Amino acid sequence: MTAVAVLRLVALAVLLMACLPPHLLSKALLGRSRWPQRFLTGVAWICGARIRVEGTPPSPRTLLACNHTSWLDIPVMAAATGCAFVSKAELGHPAIHWLADQNATLYVRREERRNSHAQAQAIASQLRNSQPLALFPEGTTGPGTHLLPFRSTLFAAVTPLPDGAVVRPVAIDFGPAAAEIGWVDEPGLDNVLRMLGRTRPIPVTVRLLDPLPPSTDRKRLSEAARDAIESALFKSPRQSPIGKGQ
Template sequence: MSSWLPVSPCTPPGCATHVGPVRHPVPAAALLLAGCALALAGALCVPLALLLGRAHRGRLTRAWAYRVVRSFGVRVCVVGRAEAHRGGPGVLVAANHVSWLDIPLVAAVFPGRMLAKSDVRRWPLLGPLAALGGTLFVERDRLRALPTTVRVLASALRGGARAVVFPEGSTWCGRGPGGRFRPAVFQAAIDADAAVQPVRIRYFAAPPGSREPAGAAAFVGDDPLTASLWRVVRAAGLTAEIHILPRIPAGSLHDRRALAGLAQSTVASDRANLPAESVHH
């Protein structure tokens, strides 16, 4: 098995179950329709948004992405503050990966060009939206295409763009340490002399204030997207937390493996403090 094709041990039956209050199917169906409608509206408006300047487009994207997450019945909690871009090379945003919700959640804070597996292109609604938004799709089973992907990513960063990556290479349920950050994408940051912005994503269930990871948000294994969508809108009291961690300055490390390891340890820094019952086995 190639290191670029990581496999998560998480499965829908073992990791994506919901414990807690649930919504009646009728309001849940209303949320599902609202969320899908807003996602579709965003996809249709992308060509017009591309005519705007980068700053205006960023503000519009953040507002829309936030509303997408909220329209599916999920609260949003942002911890920390994003640093303003002051010109020069862009920033590589590196986040752990739990759910399809990660995409609009990160875009609500860090709109930018995303790197995603080619399967995402075929997702209903989110796939066409991602393509129109400039997502760079990776054929994970074609390793010879990886150097080209890194060059394109580095070129975007040199041009001042913000790029968003999920270096674990697969989704993990969020109840354990997660996957190892693959180093290839960090070579793009080194080549472009770009900073790395680590981001931690977590989903919690009701009651308010609970720190128990929410299985309903996990989109793992061979879970169908439709099943995951329905599980999310049925789960009452879900909260999505995005934690903006200290930025790794450009030029701090010149070895991609060391840079990947530093970003990974930054994202996972307090996972060891999770209660024992929440740790994934």
């Protein structure tokens, strides 16, 4: 473990201890708290992310469909939009699960197709809350050089759209560092320590794209979201677009 990684781990622990008391007090007195978003914003900065946001801020009842390159996407998106997340149910350590709970994370078991209707209902219900809701349709982190196929089942909650809801694709762009940031076939702890040990900042642009036209076809909506994100990520000469499913 490098000295930089150690310093960042210490800073993250201090940040957590500083945010916990006001968060718990706010929840006890008001029934709600903005401290999880503040904590995740601090996490993104401590980990080296330097965030630039393009596009209009998301309104409540917005489903944000994002590409997924790294665990760093989560604090980056929280910092950029104040969103909650749709996550796989298996997050590993109970402490990570508890932290995710504090930001109103919605858990789904993506491998249980028999429960897809219940998952769609849960997503539609959470869209009634004030926080935008973000999901990663690839279902896992990718290499950063191209998008993985999107899982259309996650769009069932918005085909058709609930009243007042919109779907917005989001391109999380790590620029030339995307391939280095990408997390594939690397043990989780090794990846975390490698990322924390970076000495250079990580510029990342969060592009909040235009809402998608409503659709009653989840596969068509999924393809439209993927096409919009792919275009936003790979329109520059640094990389070439990769075809769907590659």
